[in-house]
Amino acid sequence: MGVAVFSSDLILAAVSPELAIERTREAFRRHEAGEWSMPSKLYLDAPPHGDFRAMPARGEGLATLKWVTSFPGNPSRGLPVVSGALLVSDATTGALLAILDCAAVTSLRTGAAAAVSASVLAAEGAAGVGLIGCGVNGGWAGRCLAAAGYGPGVCADPRAEVAEALAGELGWQVGSREEAAAQDVVVSVTPGNSAVIHAGDLRPGQHLAVLGADAHGKSEVESAALERCHLFCDEWDQASRGGELAAAVEAGLVDRAAVTEIGAVIAGRARGRGSEDEITLFDSTGLATQDLSIALAVLDVWRGGTVEAPEIEL
Numbered sequence: 001m002g003v004a005v006f007s008s009d010l011i012l013a014a015v016s017p018e019l020a021i022e023r024t025r026e027a028f029r030r031h032e033a034g035e036w037s038m039p040s041k042l043y044l045d046a047p048p049h050g051d052f053r054a055m056p057a058r059g060e061g062l063a064t065l066k067w068v069t070s071f072p073g074n075p076s077r078g079l080p081v082v083s084g085a086l087l088v089s090d091a092t093t094g095a096l097l098a099i100l101d102c103a104a105v106t107s108l109r110t111g112a113a114a115a116v117s118a119s120v121l122a123a124e125g126a127a128g129v130g131l132i133g134c135g136v137n138g139g140w141a142g143r144c145l146a147a148a149g150y151g152p153g154v155c156a157d158p159r160a161e162v163a164e165a166l167a168g169e170l171g172w173q174v175g176s177r178e179e180a181a182a183q184d185v186v187v188s189v190t191p192g193n194s195a196v197i198h199a200g201d202l203r204p205g206q207h208l209a210v211l212g213a214d215a216h217g218k219s220e221v222e223s224a225a226l227e228r229c230h231l232f233c234d235e236w237d238q239a240s241r242g243g244e245l246a247a248a249v250e251a252g253l254v255d256r257a258a259v260t261e262i263g264a265v266i267a268g269r270a271r272g273r274g275s276e277d278e279i280t281l282f283d284s285t286g287l288a289t290q291d292l293s294i295a296l297a298v299l300d301v302w303r304g305g306t307v308e309a310p311e312i313e314l
């Protein structure tokens, strides 16, 4: 049997930001309910350049494995930070069914996570978006938030050309980090080398979606800012070890009881935002079950005949 191969272009043609948001919301719910399984993400360091991650998941009769990089210095070589492949197998026979470009899958589910978090946690009437970091995954966060009805927004990035291109595409504005951090919904997608959200930036009622810190040692939020937020994450085990919350957990400032998984809020099993004035913070570390959910969407669209993919024999 052939193995279908999906390039980045095919995946982005098959899965709109709207569909990615719907499937990501579903992934958070299924994950938290224990309906889909996800062993721990495995990191393979490649110092000093970056790291590889192996991310397996199983659900809906499929098993997936994403082999993905985070090589923060790559843009200076003209290469993407995130690259690799996602393998999709039949969980009944073990047969390999498909190979997907993992950068497109990652961008769709990462951008969609920001939009899902805003729709679940942002204050009533929140509209303005501040995007701090407008690279590959920041761009998709912007596209997904716009698709979910948020905006206009402010795009902040030291690389003026990427901020200008994204602002132009979405009809938003280019601005400073401070201007972006003052918006209703603030999304950070930077390499996580230094804080880009400070305590002095915060104002009542904001929602923060922090996406850049997805491994040990990375952080985008000053600890004094974190202390003022009602905390949410995609998955406690992963976020407490390798996300924005990890340093605060290690320092004993944040414990399990202080953090709610977003899937529990979506399922109606946990409280979300407590008041209009509260500042909510969603720590996205990126779940393999989110990747599975996007892979399922790609296969559904392909089986529906809307996109055609080449098949190879291994």
Ligand SMILES: NC(=O)c1ccc[n+]([C@@H]2O[C@H](COP(=O)([O-])OP(=O)(O)OC[C@H]3O[C@@H](n4cnc5c(N)ncnc54)[C@H](O)[C@@H]3O)[C@@H](O)[C@H]2O)c1
Residues within 6 Å of the ligand: 070, 075, 081, 082, 106, 110, 132, 133, 134, 135, 136, 137, 138, 156, 157, 158, 159, 162, 177, 189, 190, 191, 192, 196, 210, 211, 212, 213, 214, 284, 285, 286, 287
């Ligand atoms: N949470 C998740 O699920 C998830 C998924 C994918 C990537 N990531 C992480 O997100 C980060 C960004 O990934 P990417 O693929 O978008 O990389 P990228 O290089 O395409 O984009 C990063 C952007 O951040 C900008 N930047 C750097 N310092 C900044 C600052 N102080 N203020 C504003 N902007 C700044 C850079 O100029 C660049 O445009 C990485 O750390 C990556 O590991 C997380």
